[in-house]
Amino acid sequence: MNTPRLFRTLEAAALGTAILLPAAFAAETESARSTLTVQAASAGTPISGDLFGVFFEDLNYAADGGLYGELIQNRSFEYSATEQNDWGPFFSWTVERRGGGDGGINIKTARPLHPNNPHYVALSVKTPGQGVGVVNSGFGGIPVQTGNAYEVSFFSHQLFMGEAWSPNNGIEGRPMPVVVRLESATGKVLAEQTFRVTGRDWQRYSARLTPGQSDGAARLVLLAGEKGGIALDEVSLFPVQTFHGRKNGLRADLAQAIADLKPKFVRFPGGCLSHGDGLTNFYRWKDTVGPVEQRKGQRNLWGYHQSVGLGYFEFFQFCEDIGARPLPVLPAGVCCQNADNSPGHGQEGLPLAEMPAYIQDVLDLIEWANGPATTTWGRLRAEAGHPEPFGLKYVGIGNEDQITPVFKERFKLIQEAVKARYPGIQVVGTAGPFPSGEDFDQGWQFAREQKVDVVDEHYYQSPEWFWENLARYDRYDRKGPRVYVGEYAAHERDRRNTLRSALAEAAGFTGFERNGDVVALASYAPLLARRGHTQWTPDMIYFTATDVVLTANYYVQQMVGQNQGDVYLTTDLAKAAGRKLLTASSVRDTRTGDLIVKIVNGDSTPAALSIRLAGLPAGNHRALRTVLANLQADAVNPDGQAPVVRPDTAEMSVAPEFAMEVPANSFTVLRIRR
Template sequence: MGTMLLAMAMVAGQPATTPESLTIDLKTPTVSVPRSLFGVFFEEINNAGEGGLYGELLMNRALVPAESGLPQGWAGTEGVRFDASSKLNAARAGSLVIPRGGSASNLGFWGIATRVNEPLKGQLWLRGAGQVRVSLLSAEGSHASNVVTLRVGSTWGEHSISLVPTRQANNLRLNIEVVEGREVHLGYASLSPRKVFKSSEGGLRPDLAQRVDALKPGFLRFPGGCYVEGNDLSNCFDWKSTLVDIEQRPATPRTFWGYISSNGLGYHEYLLMCKDMKAEPMFVINCGMSHSEIEPMATMDRYVQDALDAIEYANGPVTSPMGALRAKNGHPESFNLKYIEIGNENGYTWAFGGQAPYYERFALINKAIKARYPEIITISNVPVPQPGDLTSEHYYDAPNWFWRNKDRYDTYDRAGQRVYVGEYAVTRANGRGSLAGALSEAAFMTGMERNADIVAMASYAPLLENINNRQWNPNAIVFDNHRSYGTPSYWVQKMFADHRAQRMVKQTLVAGIGDPPQVEGRFGFKTWGTACEFKDVSISINGQSRYQSALPALSDFDDIRGGWKVEGGVLKQTDLQDNLYAAIKGVTAQAADNWVFEFSAKKVQGREGFMALAAFQAQDVGIQWNLGGWTNTIHAFERDRNRVGNAVEAGIESGRWYRVRLEKRGAELIGSLDGRVVETLREEGAPSLASSAGVDTSRRELVLKLVNGAERERTLELRGLPLSRQWKGEILTADSLMAENTLDQPNLVTPRPWPVQAGTSVTLPPRSLVVVRIPLTPGEVRPYLGVQ
């Protein structure tokens, strides 16, 4: 362990006044960096696939019925109805019945987008003697394409159509009108662009697929995420049912994320996506655990067999039943599935079922896989007693956490298990995806590069978001039905992909620590899984009373989440959900202010205590003094929901009134309960400079990645670099750390060339990720050759 650590990047934190420097030892290669280090993770969330990456234009093409009325996504004239007794096949729940003179329309995923003369292809499954006309209609009801006339027979038949748009629009709908006969039954419908990404069978929307492909993913993890587990085992991802033609595939009426999936993006299509993007496939399988249900060990055979069959379908010879099915589906060649992750976020202490059920289910499935397919790399969700090849780690947090953890892998035990950082992103204090979050992720990624002997793989999450159904924030790629953009985090991923090194170089970074975070913002209360009451509130700033009320009114608050009400002489929060708060209106403290915030609080019921909010700026952004947190075991300060300072082991009693006092005196926060000081906090600054150095052997260049998270430019002394060469640079920066891209302004924060001169120092602009490429001689590259 010690020898390896000496060869790794050395990083030292110094006071801000110390000259900052980066020393490169080109004669000392360190760790090899596989192409698989950075990949992508696709999850069916945010309508990422259904209504996104998968090119289908019709919402609920499978006609999953609603509780009443027509299926979601469909509208009809008078007399159009859903008939559960008329089914195309056993996978369907019924059909739409359209009477003569009536019509049914599909509104698409928040409208159907078209371009003039870019044809769409469709399939309709119809029965009932008659004639129908099919076209695209505008919101006003005028034709926006050619009209296709179909003769319908008395038995179910598939009808292929081609629609050529006559206008560019984003809010069209598909219209099916019965013009002859008594009535016609629609059993299934599909409409998609003829223009798709690479494999026509994959059916991917080109602009979104090209954005993903531009990341040059070393691997692709699919299809989730919580989508794999499901709310219960009945709605987890059933990959085998997706191996048939689309009209025969059972739909998922309600995925974990609450919307319908027609399962057009199935196991075979995922594997085609991996092939088209030259990404090694990683399939996440259900391990018999969901968010509310666990399969008994006595009946786990199905899940074991599903895992084995998934590998055989992807990789097996065409002489095997599963390999023959793959060939029948159009792909006799192996897909070269390389990774199997067994479960998703199972085995955590906070996850349903906890650790023990996951340990035994992982061991069972892993043993079966290794017995038949020893070459498959297996991944556990958490460290397990009988480990696989890799263990997964997931990190969602604030920018400061990523900065403070940029070197976390420097000290990992080299004799321990290697890591797959399967999900990571800044999800707090990051707007809808800002430069601040992206730069802190970049800092974290430099640490993963420098420690690629420990971090085998990593993938940002989530990948895609339909802006009409944002269920997670932020995401790498945001889109509507005709546009898309990459968030700053996307561009960080792309810069790291464009500037891969095959082997890292020994480096020493001497960098200052930033200033402590400021304490400024508003005040309020917060609960977590607990009902509480509050009264007798006062706030004084710099000795002046700014708010005082024995019984706060709801009108005193302007940012409220939860079941807050005034009743019985107290302010009550009655909801037992997590992360519920109320921020007091119009009282804001500045960083230089001293203040005192006091109130009385009582826990009524629930699993935790209550919190005092200070420096509140938005949900999960600011300071909270958490009294009785972590299942009522600890009092602790938190910033952006990360624990800071020292914690005190203690809890909050139910039914008892406490007097809470939170005071800011200079740079110190002082927390008191019932007149007794419980704990104090004086925050320290976080790092704001990160680096990695590696050799791109294919281009014979040294690649430096430098991240400056500070609001000021900084000069970095450079040592050990070739000076008689022409350096090239690229930069990602903006005028504000909170700068974001949008659909209307997609390129506010994007990389651009950066002129850089060879020299013994470099001045990094504020708020920037910089990549510098320096040509090397054959002799300088030679020690780095022979690695992948």
């Protein structure tokens, strides 16, 4: 850290031992010291073991071009002008003619690889030259590393060889030679592999490419080498080194950054994405499972295409890989109230005659996730490589929906069907998009009437709002539905990821933790954003093709996630005169026995604390102290440089009573080992 005098800790050797302070320090703090008392030996209050999680929405290119490991953009030629005005099936593809070669490409639909994947390319070679084919540069350049392996694959079949109208299309005994290369932008060959496409049936061709040098903006080149024609679809390039080495897996560095948060659950796939921009734009989970070439991509309401290569199986598998519970969100039978460019007036409900089939889709998801491999949908999961159930506990129904009679009628049908078939599933409802107002009030009233298990609240508010609402959940009814703070973030006026905003979120989490008996779940939003393709700010993690930028907000979430507990311990904070932005919470991790104290100082001056851990045995106790701080509350971690806001961790020892100064603009976590 580049902040002088970041922290000073003064410890007593044992209970009752005087703390010797430097005279200047004593004079400076004696009249301005706050007192923090933790009932360290009490039984405490059990709180949710799933309190901290993450929320993934395919927003800001979070999936394709982001967490999903695929390096080819528009691999199945399904982009459309309905997504962006200048898009079409050829977007991100160009024709390549080399060494006097001549030919071209057309989009076809006559014999698709699968009905869900209707478009493919017909590549015709009139004069072979040194090859005629297609080039794809991925999402602004394909990053490859020397020595790393990449799996290239494509589906193809022969159309004709020689002349198109020759007998038997001239393909008998005449395969089409195809070379696939990784090249630099200047045409230098980094790796290549040759294939022989044969026959009239779609076949998958694949090989590993290992580039001889690194390149941050390579391209994939596919060239046919003889006169004739072939069909192409699902042209793919994947790093072999995906997260946990999974096939069709995730970008390793982004997935690891999420895993390092230690979330207890992952909410997916959205958000607004789930209920979509109109009834035909629902995110349908069944369209996202099975072989990737058979999945049904569609327009993303955030303004681009979603291939659903990162589908429900991959989401559930990722949750299992990082030790998190899956929390899928399904539409409540209505689309977004802002659909069709009609803010506040666009909500439509599925016709009631279609609701039984839709409800069956919801029930089928639970069978797919939890059913034995002998069931219809459990078998599909097993065939994908996961014979054991995933252990689904939560299902979200709806997202930020306008609380109308249309919504209520359909939500009630879904909820009652789920509870009748699967009473152990926790249904997560919604209370609209804001932390107050008509939808919020009506949503909560309806949730109580329906005895909904958990209600999803969302708020994107100023840092000041978070500090002013630390006691928000103190007054919530413990006998009603529990709360999921499904989307929250502190928004500066300029929407930057400042330390100030991160500390406001840390302060908010102390309120969640203190009320963890009623706040069951909480997740920051949004999670990911690709630079140059961002529809929403601020976000927790920014990235490019090669880099990952961790914000101050990320580090707050990481400190919280890595220091979770399941029992809240009464924590009393007597603030010194003039001390405004100071708060704390304390928990016990019953698995380890550790005592965890979180302290947030949002003021621009250090805070002197007298800390009493009531009931802690006399003597010194080992502890880890992690501090996130900067003298400037406006500090933001820059792209391409070392972060200016990041946690520092050090070992220390504490006694049952000790004094400590926490820095200005800081979040401190003390983890006392037991």
